[in-house]
Amino acid sequence: MNNKIGFFIIMLLLMTVMNTACSAPGPHIQIEGFWVVQPPGVARGTAGYGIIKNTGNESDTLLKVSSDVGFVMLHKTDVVNGVGKMMHISQSVIKAGESLVLEPMSYHLMLSDMDDRIYNEGETATLTFEFEKSGIIKVEVPIKPSWQDK
Ligand SMILES: [Cu+2]
Numbered sequence: 741m742n743n744k745i746g747f748f749i750i751m752l753l754l755m756t757v758m759n760t761a762c763s764a765p766g767p768h769i770q771i772e773g774f775w776v777v778q779p780p781g782v783a784r785g786t787a788g789y790g791i792i793k794n795t796g797n798e799s800d801t802l803l804k805v806s807s808d809v810g811f812v813m814l815h816k817t818d819v820v821n822g823v824g825k826m827m828h829i830s831q832s833v834i835k836a837g838e839s840l841v842l843e844p845m846s847y848h849l850m851l852s853d854m855d856d857r858i859y860n861e862g863e864t865a866t867l868t869f870e871f872e873k874s875g876i877i878k879v880e881v882p883i884k885p886s887w888q889d890k
Contacts, residue, residue, distance in 0.1 A: 767836065768796030769874045774842075774881040776809070776849075776865045782856055785810070788849030788867065790881070792840040801872040802832045802840070808866040810854035816847050826850070859883050 774790030794800055805812040814829045824845060832847075834840050842848050849867070863883045870876050 765798060766796050767794050767798045767800035767834075767871070767873050769794055769800055769834070769869075769871055769877060771867075771869060771877055771879050774867060774879060776851065776867075776881055776883045777886045778859055778861055778883050779854060782858060784854045784856060785850070785852040786854070787844075788812075788851060788865075788881070789842045789844070791842070792834055792869070794834040794836055794838055797836045798873070799833055799835045800874050802834060802869060803872055804870040805849055806868045806870075807851060809859070810851040812867070813850045813852070814847065815850040817845050819845070861885060 770793040772791045772793060774788060776788045777786045779786040792802065802814065805814060814832060815826045816829050817824045817826050819825075829847070832840055840847060861884060864880045865883055866878060866880050868876060868878050
């Protein structure tokens with residue numbers, strides 16, 4: 741066997757090993773692109789958006805979200821007869837290979853009881869997501885004016 745084929749076989753074996761490691765059973769949660777809308781003036785509440793991806797091969801459940809800047813609830817806006825209504829979602833299952841997209845007029849983080857102060861652009865908030873299987877995932881996200889989409 742010449743060197744090139746030997747090298748090729750070793751690479752192939754290595755890739756197989758790596759693949760097995762990556763497809764280990766279980767959920768794999770990725771928190772992507774989250775941001776918090778800068779509250780207008782001294783408003784004590786605002787919203788947060790982003791994407792929760794599950795790239796694993798098992799579902800996981802989002803149990804709770806908390807933050808250092810206020811109380812957090814997962815909400816969903818539903819438009820009923822042209823009127824947007826917000827519902828509190830207590831738990832959200834994110835199936836294998838699926839994402840929970842939080843965006844205006846849909847799922848969002850609802851922040852309330854925030855400190856009575858001005859939040860400036862450039863500040864950050866810590867969001868702590870708690871999942872049934874993946875445990876706690878903490879991210880630091882930017883606070884941005886609402887017109888600055890993403
Ligand atoms: Cu809401």
